[in-house]
Amino acid sequence: MAELKMTGIAKSYGDVSVLEDINLDIKTGELIVFVGPSGCGKSTLLRMVAGLEKITAGELEIDGVVVNNIPPAERGIAMVFQSYALYPHMTVRENMAFALKLAKKPKAEIEAAVAKAAKILQLEDYLDRLPKALSGGQRQRVAIGRSIVRDPKVYLFDEPLSNLDAALRVATRIEIAQLKESMPESTMIYVTHDQVEAMTLATRIVVLANKGIAQVGTPLDLYERPENEFVARFIGSPAMNLWPGEVIATGPQTRVKLADGCEAISDVPTSEGDIGLKVNVGVRPEDLRATENTPVFTGTVDFTELLGEVTQIYFDATSGDPVIAKLPGIVHGLRGTQIRLTAAPDKVHLFADGRSLLYR
Amino acid sequence: MHPALQGILTILVGVGGCVGYFYLSNQFLDKVLCPPRGKNAGRNINRANIIRPWLFLLPALLALGTYLAYPVYETLRLSLTERSTLPDGSTAYAWAGLDNYRQMLNEPKFWEALRNNAMWLAVVPALATGFGLLAAQLTDRLKWGNIAKSLIFMPMAISFVGAAVIFKLVYDMRPIEQEQIGILNALYLNFGGEAPIAWLTVPFWNNFFLMAVLVWIQTGFAMVILSAALRGIPEETIEAAIVDGANPFQVFFKIKVPQIKGTIMVVWTTITIVVLKVFDIVFAMTNGQWETQVLANYMYDKLFRSNDWGVGSASAMVIMLLVTPILVWNVRNARREMK
Known part of the structure; x- marks a missing residue:
């Protein structure tokens, strides 16, 4: 349940500019997908939303509050990483409970939240296992569970499927789509370089290229009415x-x-x-x-x-x-x-x- | 012959000998002992494959046997016998049973050494590992971190005796009317001390002044290993913890330290073994006086000063008994780490 607003956001490392003048409004319940070629800055933009990268210029608002200088944990976001980033020394249960424990939530509440997430993601039988005893798909579900437990305003996904094999990727993609359907109020931002993921999951796609936004629109908008040659050739395979x-x-x-x-x-x-x-x-x-x-x-x-x-x-x-x-x-x-x-x-x-x- | 020439010759003979051994022994195996020809070719190949690993292992086994296994056996034997010099100059060994051990256990100096060793064990590995971990973490993100690391690592290159000499100067005492050259006394007087203190003669506390030397040396070792381990931690788990709301201390203690726990234990036990064998520092700084005796120095005293080979060997056996379990555990841990 959150709106996100980017105004003139830019990122540079020293003299090297990576992103310039990004303007974007994201409404409650949207699943926005950032796509673009390698090195276009899509992950960087996501990490700026997460608070893992400093915003060089511009303003990022979540629910009307400028969060540029608010630490990640207080932004009300949760992130699923490409490599899952599970804590290897903690069981599935501890992994999912970690954020709530840090927030000093009462024990009963933590247990209830973990149980609920485990049920949604069918992880109930694995709660006491360590991540190394899980398959890739299960690990990815734990990583998603870790986000759900926190009930964040905005979910951030950084190429969550790229470490899975092809068959599992399709299955997990559908799971994410169903997860989104079961939480219609939640706002999600999803980074991928895979067009199919972008086309199937997104309510709107943001195509990033040349340090900026090439086009924002629904998947079919981008396919049927590309604004420029870059989007025309980037969306659709083989290219136009x-x-x-x-x-x-x-x-x-x-x-x-x-x-x-x-x-x-x-x-x-x-x-x-x-x-x-x-x-x-x-x-x-x-x-x-x-x-x-x-x-x-x-x-x-x-x-x-x-x-x-x-x-x-x-x-x-x-x-x-x-x-x-x-x-x-x-x-x-x-x-x-x-x-x-x-x-x-x-x-x-x-x-x-x-x-x-x-x-x- | 010029020593340099002699050195080069030694290297040539040594390396040439090794190469020659491996080449010729394998040739012998393949050409003479089990030639892969004739009607038994298949059987011979199998046999050669069984024998070959032992050819490669043989030099190491011989060296270890001569310089490790045999001395252990000989020390055990000496610890159970009494050695005496006969009037005609020859030596005689008489079976003494556990007499040497009994005598040792009755000596207060042995118990002092044991107690001091226990203190060293409690203090040095913990401090060296702790400081090493701290240094590794703190220097990791600094621009001049590598310079800091080199400085902290440098004592590793100094021999224990050299370090002991340096610290003897640190603890040095001059009469009050003279300028103090020991930095500890200089500081002590500067901050209101009345008279300089001979630090190394203050019983009990002087142990800690000796331990400081080993901590100073071993911190660098701990730092280097732990720094590598810290860098091996996946960055994303740390970022995930930050997003989960962990503060820097929680990231360090709940995410980083648990992930390098295995390495910490290996470093800890490695230093523990060094501590059990500590000798040079005590030998060079106090020689066990003023209640600073440790087991290794006690052994040296008995074996080479008192010429009491029996008790000296007995104390050597005690040191070995103490080190062995830690060593076994350490090797197991290190192997698990490698998997």
């Missing part, structure tokens, strides 16, 4: 294809002339003055389909990947930045053939100078 072109017709729909006599039609509206504008046309691999008419792209397939549910075809596979298309089902014998591809106008994105024309 981009082709340079020039606007030749404007109106509610825009026509763009591409190289090799290709043309694209987009639902993004433009005005008269945009004629001749240099743009990048973006189409996601899954939105491309074969056509007999004027294509958006044409080329010779030089590599295919049969994944069963889809077939991924590559053009210029060796160029480092290949054009990729995703066709449904299993399609044999495409290698070496000439293919013409197009996309529905509502799936064609337009960017000028890296910014989407939708957000002008």
Whole structure:
């Protein structure tokens, strides 16, 4: 039950600036996911919320109180670490009770809180074990339990699933989603570099890049209406294809002339003055389909990947930045053939100078 | 021959001998004893594999046998016999049973040594480990922490006798009309003491002045080992404790110390063993006078000053009996740490 407000938050280590001018409002009950490439500062931002890193500039408010100089324990936050960070010399019970013991809570209250958390996380049979006698998934649940016990205003998760194997990751992801559902009033901030985690868990995603926020929005917002080329290519896998072109017709729909006599039609509206504008046309691999008419792209397939549910075809596979298309089902014998591809106008994105024309 | 040449020659012969031994003995095993050829090739290979570890162990076993096992046996034998010099100059050994031990137990000096050793045991390992832990923790986050660490570690490089000489100067006393060169007396007079004190002759307390020397030396050792252990603690457990609301003292005592408990015990017991064997410091500073006797110095007194090989060996056996259980426990602990 907490609102969080970041105003102009910045972080620098000496002369090296890591984050600049972060502004963000988080409402009660949201699960905000920070994503971004390695080194974009997402963990640093989370650690600033936790109070483990000093805030260089700007203000961080939790429930209207500026907490910049309040120690972590008094901010009403709880954090789940990537490596679980369980105290190895304490049993599961002691691990979960540690914070409450430090707060000098009455014994009965501590026991009740631990019992409740253990029940939610199905850890009742393991309360007297040491962390080393637990599996990875169980350890992660203890780490989450340690947070639940404290009943914090804000839960912070720092890449909590990245130390788990693939199968366990999916299971734990669902557990976290269910945990969030069972506590609709709790506010959570979750850091990950895994898109699937971001898309499935988040109420809103914050994409961090180049020391700042690239876009904030619901998962589908980010997928369907990326604000810039960075978000467009960061969300979705494989990344969105981009082709340079020039606007030749404007109106509610825009026509763009591409190289090799290709043309694209987009639902993004433009005005008269945009004629001749240099743009990048973006189409996601899954939105491309074969056509007999004027294509958006044409080329010779030089590599295919049969994944069963889809077939991924590559053009210029060796160029480092290949054009990729995703066709449904299993399609044999495409290698070496000439293919013409197009996309529905509502799936064609337009960017000028890296910014989407939708957000002008 | 020039001593340097002699040294180099010794090294060459020693290293060459080792290499030669391993090479030739293995050649002998493979070529002569169990050649992997002929109709028994398989059996020979298996046999060679069984014998080979012993080839490598043999030098160590021989050295340990000669310089460790045999002396223990010989000391035990001497402690049960009486050695006397006959008129013609030769020595004779007579079975004495437990007489040497009985005599030793009747000597007040032995009990004094035992009591002092017990005090050393209670004080030195605790203080050295405690100071070491404190130094390790306090220097960890400092910019000049490494300089501080080097300074604290430096006494480790000084021999016990050297350290004893340094501290003898610290405790030195000059007549009151002269300038004091001992810093302890200088401070004592400066802060209102009336007359300089010969610190090392003050019974009971002088033990602690001797212990200070060993604490001074061993703190560096404890600090280095514990500092490495502290750095091995996962940073995230400390951060988790901070988020959980632990203050620096609670982080230290409830999160850090429990996680390095094993290392602390190894350091503690290692210093304990050093303490049980302590000799040089007492020998060089008081030689056991003024009620500062310890077991090792007592043994030396008996064995080499009084030429009483029986009682001297008996006291050596007592020291060994005291050290052994701690040593066994220490080795076990160290092994567990390594796992």
